[in-house]
Amino acid sequence: MFRGIRPLLRGSTYAGALFAHGGAFASIPLLVLALLPVLEWRSAPYGVRAALVLVVWAALIGAVGLARPTRRVLIVCARRLLHVPLPDPVAVRRSPSRSGAGTAPPGAAPASPAPAAPSGADRGRTAVWLLLHVALGWAGGLASGVLLLAGLTLPGNWLGAEAGVSLFGWTLRARGGWGSWAAALGCLLLAAVVCVAVTGALRWLAPRLLGPSSAERLALAAERELLLAERNRLAHELHDSIGHTLTAATIQAAVAGEVLSADPVAARAALRSIEESARAALEDLDYVLGVLREEKSGTAPTRTLADLPELLDRLRHAGAEVVPELTGEPAQVQGTLSRAAYRILQEGLTNALRHGAGGPIEVRVAAAPDGLELGVVNRTGAGTGRSPGAFPTSGHGLPGLAERVRLLHGEFEAGPDGPYHWRLTVRLPVRLPA
Template identity: 85%
Template sequence: MRGIRPLLRGSTYAGALFAYCGALASIPLLPFAMLPLLAWGSAPEGVQIVLALLVWAALIGLVGLARTTRRVLIACARRLLRVPLPDPVAARQSASSPGTGPAPVAPGPAVPSGADRWRTPVWLLLHVALGWAGALVSGVLILAGLTLPVGWFRAEAGLSLFGWSVRVAGGWASWAVALGCVLLAAAVCVAVTNALRWLAPRLLGPSSAERLALAAERELRLAERNRLAHELHDSIGHTLTAATIQAAVAGEVLSADPVAARAALRSIEESARAALEDLDYVLGVLREEKAETAPTRTLADLPELLDRLRHAGAVVEPELSGEPAQVQGTLSRAAYRILQEGLTNALRHGADGPIEVRVAVAPDGLELSVVNRTGAGTGTGTGRGPGAFPTSGHGLPGLAERVRLLHGEIEAGPHGPQHWRLAVRLPVRLSA
């Protein structure tokens, strides 16, 4: 039964059709292959046939050198041969996004070596050769299968083709031979399809250079996923933490101080709106849709971030030195995300007390630090203190990876008996 199953599969005949279409597609090149014979009209007939076949093969090979031909063949092989072949690697641009390190450089098109460049023409020549051989053999067998039963009422049935004659006794013998011819034609289709399936990964599959480019592309996709995870962790995590505290503050002072309650609710609205912008951007990238506008939080947005913390009931003591406006681009966005993560951790895990934020811009570096008290809170109702908020544990490792990508230094740990300190130093190039 296993030997009969390939004869009953539609994919077998789809592969044979692919081969036969390749043979038919080569016919338009045949008249051009005859042109050189005009100059060799006096050559022997055998030489002329060989010369025409060689020129024909050369023309088919030249068609195979086109990149479009390779793409079409790969798409058809995937569809008709059911062979998993990746698309040829093409250059892609990876845009820089807010809060990240330098954008990864997308791999360029793989440059094929001399041997790799000729794989497609070799495939095309074998494709056409198998297509013609399979079409001629299976066509003769099917013709025989359809012709021999005509002699059912005769004493003898026969078939003549290309000077060859086959005589079969009439009656059931002609039907048996006809059935055998049809089965042999189907077996030819199986053989042609299996041959193409064996050749496709070796000649249409990725070359060594393309495999390296595909590996680099997979690495870029993983880096992009990690970057998006950082975006969601920094933006959404901070917003939810601040909103939880602000909601608690608004609930406690709603009757006693309606103005402060309204300010806290307004801060929740602003924080949620900013987080929704970040979320829309990240989801747009995940869906491979072009986001309308990428959020660009920079050091210029730091005062707004500190105001939201104050509305949440936190006491923030900023210390700014230098000119933060001179820090531009990726570095400024990364600095904002680092401070945002540090302040979020201070809200989640710190005790009540002032949060010291320091930003120092120097000609050779940018220094950031967040210092907060540790230990049990004093019960101001903000809900802060150790274990007050669940955490995924990815905050500090994510910060360390971000700083490493920017070739900076990071320190995080106890600072004195009752404080925790996050300190980051980044190399900087100031804009004029």
């Protein structure tokens, strides 16, 4: 029983009825326009003139529904007053050209959306919604208005007055004390039921006529995919930059503390390396936060293979022994591939610092006309002097590297290399300039 009367107690029910009545009131100027042709055709029978008014009125309402801004306005109103979860119309993104088709590489900016415009089918559904909206508004408004008037008028019979309500030749009059009050209460309840029915009908119609079409649902899925790709890209940037900086800075601070008295020069070098690493990480962080706030964050920090010597120096200041092996012309690798290669080596070296067992860290960069090979090899096992939980990890490093390499159509291998070493090997396709 309580479940049945619960809709009568909700404010959203009457907000929805107000929305329906608002559509009816908004159609009054169109009704006035529809009456103008009839005024010039007074010789026609009354039924013909009434039908003509209805046809012209419906045509004008449908024309308003075909207007482009109408759909967006109705969606916003239905969402707020009917509490129906309707998404905004989605911008249709430009399809990539054949030459550039495929998944955007890491670090690439997302394509900008083209302005959204409702299709002909969507505008037709909007016109049908507006016609039903106005029809329900007028029907519900007249019915609830008559019932409300009856509920306020009938109790006058309690004082012996001759009160009643007449409509279209039908009269409702209650005689007798308590009978008039019961009839009035019944009319008020019926008026509330009409509001519930009108609101329920509009809520049922809204997702079907104002909800996303098949094309819009595909556009919504593409939008979600693009946002997810952008979030993953930013997560990679933060993981690569901030994770490496914190790991290196922690080790460098420990080294500086150990040699502060015995070797002040080495301590100052370690502190200077911490400062440089922190400054670079702050640049990356400012850029990512600017993107998340939808601000103009400036140009994204671009660290490429040309910055590899600086990265290796920071590792040496952390006490690591780095053995680089550079073949070919790595400096000729440019653009997205060079930036991705730097991040891959940065993550591999960070893992070597976190989990390595001391000893030299071998770094290999081999640039050839048809490919770029990257490698990091470090010792594994006990004997680092660090507790196993000194550098907790999220477990996203290697999966993130594998995904980055996959997007670049490369090959990724990571795992033990014998009983005492761990090897990371990446091969990326590249075309060096002639």
